[in-house]
Amino acid sequence: MNTSIKLGSLKLKNPIILASGTFDRNIIKHIEVKNLGAITSKTITLEPRTGNPLPNIVKTKYGFLNSNGWKNPGIEKYFSEELPFWKDAGAEVITSIGGFSDQDYIKLAKICEKESLPAIELNVSCVNVHKGLSYLADKKALIRLIKKVRKAYTKTLIVKLGANVTDVVDLAKISLNNGADVISLTNTFPGLEIDNKKMVAKLPLKIGGYSGPAIKPIALLAVWQVYKQLKCDIIGGGGITDFSDALDFTLCGATGISIGSGQYLDPKMAEKIVDGFRKYITINNIKNINKIKGKII
Numbered sequence: 001m002n003t004s005i006k007l008g009s010l011k012l013k014n015p016i017i018l019a020s021g022t023f024d025r026n027i028i029k030h031i032e033v034k035n036l037g038a039i040t041s042k043t044i045t046l047e048p049r050t051g052n053p054l055p056n057i058v059k060t061k062y063g064f065l066n067s068n069g070w071k072n073p074g075i076e077k078y079f080s081e082e083l084p085f086w087k088d089a090g091a092e093v094i095t096s097i098g099g100f101s102d103q104d105y106i107k108l109a110k111i112c113e114k115e116s117l118p119a120i121e122l123n124v125s126c127v128n129v130h131k132g133l134s135y136l137a138d139k140k141a142l143i144r145l146i147k148k149v150r151k152a153y154t155k156t157l158i159v160k161l162g163a164n165v166t167d168v169v170d171l172a173k174i175s176l177n178n179g180a181d182v183i184s185l186t187n188t189f190p191g192l193e194i195d196n197k198k199m200v201a202k203l204p205l206k207i208g209g210y211s212g213p214a215i216k217p218i219a220l221l222a223v224w225q226v227y228k229q230l231k232c233d234i235i236g237g238g239g240i241t242d243f244s245d246a247l248d249f250t251l252c253g254a255t256g257i258s259i260g261s262g263q264y265l266d267p268k269m270a271e272k273i274v275d276g277f278r279k280y281i282t283i284n285n286i287k288n289i290n291k292i293k294g295k296i297i
């Protein structure tokens with residue numbers, strides 16, 4: 001029985017990938033990251049960022065609203081401290097990069113190329129940084145960015161989109177036609193939570209990115225639509241909290257499966273889902289996990 005997958009030229013032992021920004025070093029107290037397909041780093045910028053004011057995450061009835069604001073140590077410390085930590089733990093690492101201009105992304109992509117990183121994910125869909133959604137609102141800008149990054153970086157190029165757009169298939173198509181190898185779907189959705197007793201928004205910057213169980217059907221639809229139309233490599237996720245949720249993404253066309261804020265409910269969840277896939281393909285005598293990909297389209 002084979003659980004291995006390929007995203008562009010990146011080969012992973014199984015589809016399970018930790019989603020950017022949703023875990024920290026403490027996760028190794030709960031799971032062996034080397035048993036996962038990969039982990040995605042938090043979004044890394046050129047310079048360190050302290051992130052948005054606290055509290056930057058609140059629990060809601062059906063999910064989480066975060067305003068992390070790309071808190072990260074910057075690319076230099078990423079290479080000297082973060083990446084070595086995850087490599088020592090045996091993880092395959094996808095590096096998420098973010099910027100405030102084309103130039104930022106290109107500089108980061110060039111550094112990642114020089115360091116021979118196997119895969120980068122362009123975060124062009126962040127709700128909680130200034131102009132974080134601007135590339136999704138401007139197709140020409142998105143095309144220009146991806147073309148430039150493609151020139152700077154030769155390995156697996158993943159573009160992470162959001163699904164709160166008019167036509168997610170169109171944005172995925174544009175991304176693939178201009179050099180992306182893989183589409184990652186989906187990022188969080190813009191949301192607001194208020195405290196009606198104190199008469200304030202719960203997050204200091206008010207608007208946050210909504211994630212967790214409630215977004216699963218929306219994320220699943222985006223994956224299904226993109227796979228149905230484009231038959232491309234997709235990392236699918238949003239609201240996954242157990243193996244059954246993860247299987248749904250595979251059946252709708254996802255090659256990789258991203259596990260995000262579900263980990264707040266159970267930090268062992270990603271490893272449990274890896275086991276779930278192993279058992280499922282064994283019990284059902286499925287020789288290769290890719291055989292069930294996109295069965296429901």
Ligand SMILES: Cc1cc2nc3c(=O)[nH]c(=O)nc-3n(C[C@H](O)[C@H](O)[C@H](O)COP(=O)(O)O)c2cc1C
Nearest residue numbers: 019020021043066123186187211212238239260261
């Ligand atoms: C606290 C928090 C921080 C996040 N930070 C990032 C980030 O730095 N870069 C990114 O691409 N996505 C980030 N995300 C989005 C997740 O990677 C994921 O796409 C999203 O939460 C949807 O999946 P989920 O419902 O399984 O959490 C963050 C999400 C949360 C909850």
